[in-house]
Amino acid sequence: MSLQKISRLVHTVRYLTFRQVAYRLYYRFVRVGLGQFRDITARSWVERWDAPAWSRLSTDDGVGFTFLGVRGGVRDAADWHSGQHSKLWLYNLHYLDDLNAIDIDKTPGLADTLIQNWSHANPPVVGNGWEPYPLSLRIVNLVKWHSRSDSRADVMLGSLASQTDALAQQVEYHILGNHLFANGKALVFAGTYLSGVQADAWLAKGLQILDEEVREQFLQDGGHFELSPMYHATLLWDMCDLVNLARRAQLPALMKRLPVWEPVVARGMAWLRSMLHLDGKISFFNDAAFGIAPDFEHIQGYAALLGIPDAAGDVLPSAFLNTATGYAVVTPSAGVKAILDLAQVGPDYQPGHAHADTLSFELSVFGQRLVVNSGTSQYGEGPERQRQRSTGAHSTVEVAGQNSSEVWAGFRVARRARPSIERFDLAEKFICIQASHDGYRRLQGSPRHQRTWTFADDGLEVVDQLTCNQSVAVSRIYIHPDVTFLPEANGFVADMGEGKKVVVSMQGADQVRIVGSTWHPEFGCSVTNQCIEAVFSSCSLTTHIRWS
Template sequence: MWRKISLLFHTIKFLKPTQLIGRFIHFLPRSILEVSIHPKISTETSYQGFIAKQSSTQDLDCFTFLSETNCLSSIGWDHPEVSKLWRYNLHYFDFINSSYVEQDSRVQKELDLIHQWIDENPFGKGTAWEPYPSSLRIINWIKWHWRTKSLTDKALTSLWNQVRYLGDRPEYHLLGNHLFINAKALIFAGVFFKGLEAQKYLNQGLEILNQELNEQFLEDGAHFELSPMYHALGMEDLLDLFAICHANIPTFPRGEVAQKIQLGLTWLQLMSYAHGELAHFNDCANGIAPSLDQLESFAFDLGIQVNKMEGESTTRLLKSSGFFVSASKGFKMIADVGEIGPTYLPGHAHADTLSFELALHGERVIVNSGTSLYGLSQERLRQRSTSAHSTVEINGENSSEVWSGFRVARRAEPMDLDCNQEGVDFTLACSHTGYQRFSKDIIHRRTWTKQGAILTVKDQVLGKIASAKARYFLHPEITVREEDQVLYLDKNGKNLAVLKASDGVNEIPILQKKSSYHPIFGLSVPTICLEIALTESQEIILNVTF
C-alpha cells in the first residue's frame, strides 16, 4: 500500500494545475444535449491532397489493427474483451480514407457503415464518444466528404453533435498530443461548417493551437513527448492544418507552422534509418504514422521546402529533445541523453535513459526492443522497463519509475553532459540520477567514443550497488558467432561488426540471452540480447569494430 501511495505522490506532484482541474471536470456529469439539425457546410474549402491511410479492411466488416483481426458483425463496436486500443482504431474511421481503390459501390458501403455507427453508438455513450477517437473520426469524416461529397443529412447531424460534444470538454486533463488532436478536429469542423457556432469551435481550436504550438514542438524540431512515432503523427497534423487553413483563415499562424514542419521533418530524418524505420525510443512502433517520404512529399505539395540530408555526414546534439545523432558512411548512432519527456506528461516515456541504437553498413544492429502493446499488462511494464533497452540496469530496478500503463513516478535526470570532437570523430558522455532514489551516491555514467571504424562504449557505475548489467539488444536479422569471448555480428553471411568486452583490466564474457523485438504493434519477434555483468571494477567497456 505504501508503495502505491509513493508512486501516486511522485506522479501527481509533476502534474499541472490544469490537468488536476481537468481531471475533476472530466468526471462531472455532462449537461450538453443532442440536437437534430446541423449548420450549413462551407463550399469554399474542399482540400483533397491528404496522406492516404493504410488499408485495414476489404469488406468493411473484418478489420485488422495492431496485427489483430476482428469482425464487426461478431464483436460490435465496443466489446469489452477487445483491447481498448483496437476499439479506438475501429472508431477512428481511418479506413474510409485509405489507399483502397475507390469505387461508387465502395463509397456507398462506407456511407452505410457511417450510418450503422450512428445507429449503434448513441450520443455520448461508450468508447466511441471519448475525445481522442472522436477527434480522429471528425477529421476522417470531413476528409471523406471533401473527397466523395457523400455525407447525408443524418451523417452531418451526427458529425455536428460529435463536434459539439468534443468542444464542450477537450482533454485538458491529459494535454499533449490528445489536446492537440482535439484542437485539430475543432479547426477542421470550424472550416467545414458555416455559422457563428462553427466559428466558435474554429476559434477554440486555433486558441489551443497557438497555446500548444511552441510547447509541443521544440526548438530542435522534436515533438515534446520524444517519441519518433508520435512526432511523425504530429507532423501530419501540422501539414493537414496548413493545407486547409493557410490560404483561408487569416488568424492561422501560417509562418510559425511552416517553420515547425521544416524543423520537424529534419528531426525525423535524423531519427529514421535507411529503410524508413523509426528509432525505438519511448513508445514507438513502425506502421502507425505516415512515412518520412509521405510527409516530405505532402510538404513539397504545399510549397514547404525541406532540407534533404541523404548521404550527408552529420554529428548533432539535439539539445531541446536530448538526442545525439552521428551519421556518416556506413555508420549511424542515436543516443538518448535527455529527459524522459515533459515532466507533466510522461505517459509514453520508457525507462531508457542513456540507451542507444546503432546501424552499420546500412543495417540496424543494436536496437531498443520497441513497443507492441499498450494497456496494463506485465508485458507492457516490461517493454517500458530499463531491462528492455540497450542501456545499464542497476540492482534489477528501472532508471525511472514506470508503472501502470502510462505512468511515471520518480524520473532519471541527465547530468554532466559533454559532447566534443577533439582528436576523435566524437566523444559523448552523460550521467543520470535515476538510481539515487535508492542511494544518493549511485550514478551511472556512459561514454561513447568513435574514432574511425571503432566505437567504444564505456559504462561506469559509482556508489555501492548489489549488481548491474549492460544490455545490447540485437536486431532480429543479426546472427552471432562466438570465438574466445569475441562476438562476430553477421547478416546474410556478411560480417557487420566485431565485439569485445572488458572491465578495464581483463576481458569479460558477453552472454547471449533469448529475448524479443517489437517493430510494430501486436508483433513480437525472437531476437538476441547481449548481456554483460558488472564486475568489482564497476566498469564495462564494449569495443565495436566495424
C-alpha cells in the same frame, strides 16, 4: 496501500499541473448534453479536400477489421464495444481512418457503409466512440471525406455537428499533450467545414488550443515534446493537414497562422530525419513502432505538395545534438549511424509514452540496423507493457534490477532519471560523447550511471561507470533480428554478408552471455532476437563494437 505505492503515487502526482487536476475532478461530475443541429450547413471552400494517403484499409466489407495485427468482426452494435478486444483496438475501430485510406475510393460504397454502421450502433453519447480522443480523429476523417465526396446531406452534417459539440464539452485538459492537440485540430476542422455561430465558436476554440499547443509541443530543434519519433511523425502529419486546410478553405483566421505552421513542419522534418535509421524508418525511443504513424517519406511527399522547403540537402556535422529534445546523432563513417538518448523524461506533466531508456542507444552498421531498443507492441496495464517500458528492455544499464525512471501502470512515471551531458567532442579521428544520469539515486549508495561513447571509423567503444559498487549492474545490447552473433575466442562475431563482420567484446564483466529476447517492430508483433548481456559488480564495464 503500501508505503511504496503511496510514494510512487506521490512522485507521479507532484508533476501534474493544476489544470489537469481541476479538469479531472470537473469531468467526474459534468455530463455531456448535446444541442440541436437541424439546420446546419457547410461552408464553401476555395478547393475541396485533397491530400496524399498513407494508411492501408483495415476492412473490405465493413464487417471484418484488422487492427494492431488482430482480426475482429463487427456484426452488431455490441461488437463496437466488445470486451474481446483491447481498448486501443476498439479506439482504432471508432477512428474511421479507412475513410481516407489508400484505395478507399476504389471500394464503392464502403465509406458510406462505415459511416452508417457507426451512426446506427453508437447513439449519443455512450461508449468508446464518444470519448474525446476517438471523437477527435473521427471528426477529422469525416470532414476530409465529406469535403472530398461533396456529401452534404443534412443528416450527415447534423451527426458531424453533434460529435463536435460532444468533443467541445470534454476537451482533454486533464490529459494535455498529443490528446489536447488532436482535440484542437478536430475543432478547427469541424469549425472550418461547418457554417454558423456554433461552428465559429468551435473554430475559435480549436485555434486557441492550437496556438498554445503548437508553441509548447514543438520544441526549438523541431522535435515533439513527448520525445517519441512515432508520435512526432503523427503530429507532423497533423501540421501538414492544418496547412493544407488553410490553403483549401482560405479562411482569414487560418491563413494568418500559416507563417507559424509552415516553419514547424520544416523543422519537424529535419528532426525526424535525424531520428531515422539508414533504412529510412524511425528509431525506437519511448513508445515507438512501425505502422502507427506515416513514414518519413510520406510526410516528405506531403510537405513537398504543400511547397514547404525540405532541408534534405543540408550538410550536417558527423555528430550533433538535438539540443531541445536531447538526442545525439553520430555518423562517423559511410553506412554507420548511431542515435544516443541523452534526453529528459518529458514532458514533466505528461510522460505517458516515456520508457526508462535513459542513455540507451541504437546503431546501424553497413546500412543495417544492429543495436536496437525493444520497441512497443501493446498498451494497457499488463506485465508485457511494463516490461517493454523497463530499463531492461533497452540497450542501456540496469542497476539492482531497478528501472532508471519509475515507469508503472500503462502510462505513469514517478521518479525520473535526470541526464547531464558532460562531454561532446568532435576530433579529427574520433567522436567522444559522455553523459550521466541520477535515476538510481534512490538506491543504496545513490549510484550515478555515466556512459561514454567513443566513435572511430571502424568501431565504437562504450564505457559504463557507476559511482558506487554496492549493486550488481547489467548492461544489455539488443540485436536486430536480422543479425546473429556467435561466440568466438575474444567475444562475439556476426557475419553481415559480403565479407563484412561485426565483433563485440567486453572487459570488466563478471559474466557475458547471449540470451534470447524479442523485438517488437509493430503493435501485436513479436520477433525473436538476441541480447548480449553483461553482468558486472565492479564500477566499470567497457564494450567494444568493431566493424570491418
